[in-house]
Amino acid sequence: MTPALRIPDGGLLLDGGLATELQRAGWPMAAPWWTSDALRTEGGRRAVRRIHERYVAAGADVVTANTFRCNPRAMRAADVTPEHLRRLIRAAVGLARAAVGERALVAASLAPAADCYRPDLVPGDDDLRREHGWTARELAAAGSDLVLAETMNSVREAVIAVEAALATGRPVWVSLVCAGGPRLLSGEPLGAAVRVLWEHGASAVLVNCTTLDDTESCLEVMSRAAWRPFGAYPNIENRFAIPKRSDVNQFIPAGIGPAAFARRLATWRTRYGLDVLGGCCGTSPEHLSALRRRLGQAGPARSRRADEAVARPRKDDFDEQSQPG
Structure with missing residues (x-):
């Protein structure tokens, strides 16, 4: 049976x-460490936990642990x-858990093995299975509630990441x-990709x-x-004067303010019936707080223990969700 995450009728708010917040605080963001650099010192760990706490205070139902670049390929370069x-992963998930307590769920980030923006660099299938398998097992062992395989740029890697996460017994969003x-x-069409990922057992399919x-x-x-649940957490950085998809080791301000961000995403919720909403690069706790106010008060997931929000649905429930319209 495919593990799933029960999403309340009002949906869930991702952080x-x-x-962005680490860069705003002056933390370096460069290869090969990226955000993982903050896990190496006591000051950095305090900064990460404080950012998680601010997102929970802003209304997040799900907080993503700082494991985006905690994978074998990235860390071999360091x-x-x-x-x-393994210690870095457990520190990252532990910081998120300590920050949220029982107020939110902890998602463990599982990023592409190579470069998020370079599908031409996606490794071969055997390497992907080995690397994502190891990372997913460690993310689950660290105590996450679900695995979020995010910023996937190809169907091939996304499928392997989903399979690796499901093998741990954790629900997986992709x-x-x-x-x-x-x-x-x-270059692959999104509609076909969503269908494939649902067929391989993803609990939710998002765009970020x-x-x-x-x-x-x-x-x-x-x-x-008819594939549900689904959702989005967009990039809102103001990159007008920055080369497309380039890495910049500096804080990049948002191109849209909290109120406008909240209006647009609330419109998406109404128009498309999204189950998960949040923000990616450029968003801040202020953006999330504005979105929470716009959407109304927190849903039931924020008032119950994380383990009570993880459920294995009846087969009929999953089959009904998984059938195309």
């Missing part, structure tokens, strides 16, 4: 950008041993990065790190299918 990487309309960065306009075109496609 916002962690890297000469990190598997045991050291989120795709798109550009130029409803297409993954690999995608511009507001491109996200909306993705939601048009996703809402026309």
Whole structure:
């Protein structure tokens, strides 16, 4: 039976950008460590926990642990041993758990093995199975409530990441990065990708790190299918003067304020019936707080223990969700 996460009728609110807030505080954001650099010192760990706490205070139902770059391939470039990487993962999930208590769920981030924005660099299937399998097992062992395989740029890697996460017994959400309309960065059509991922057992399919306009075109496609749950957490950085998809080791301000962000995403909830909403790069606790106020008070997931929100549905329930319209 595929594990699933029970999502209340009002949906769930995912947190916002962690890297954005670390950069705002002056934390370096460069290869190979990226956000994992903050896990290496007591000051950095305090900063990560404080960011999680601010997102919970803003109304997040789900907080994503700082494990985005805690994977074997990224950490090999930093000469990190598997045991050291295991400690980093447990520290990241532990910080999120300590910050949320019983007020929110903890998602463990499972990122692409290579580069989020370079589908041409996706490793071979055997390497992906080995690396994602190891990371997913560690994310589950660290105590996460679900695995969020995010910023996936190809169907092939997304499927393998979902399979690896499901093998741990945790529910898995998968989120795709798109550009130029409803297409993954690999060029694959979003509609077909969503169908494949549902068939492989994803509990929810989302779109993230995608511009507001491109996200909306993705939601048009996703809402026309009968695949649920689904959602989005867009990138709102103001990158007007920055080369497309380039890495910048500095804070990049949001291109849209909290009130406008909240209005647009609340409109998406009404128009498309989204089950999960949140923010990616550029969003802040202020953006999330505005969205929570716009959507109304917190749903039931925020007032019960995390383990009570994880359920294995009856087979009929899952089959009904998984059938195309």
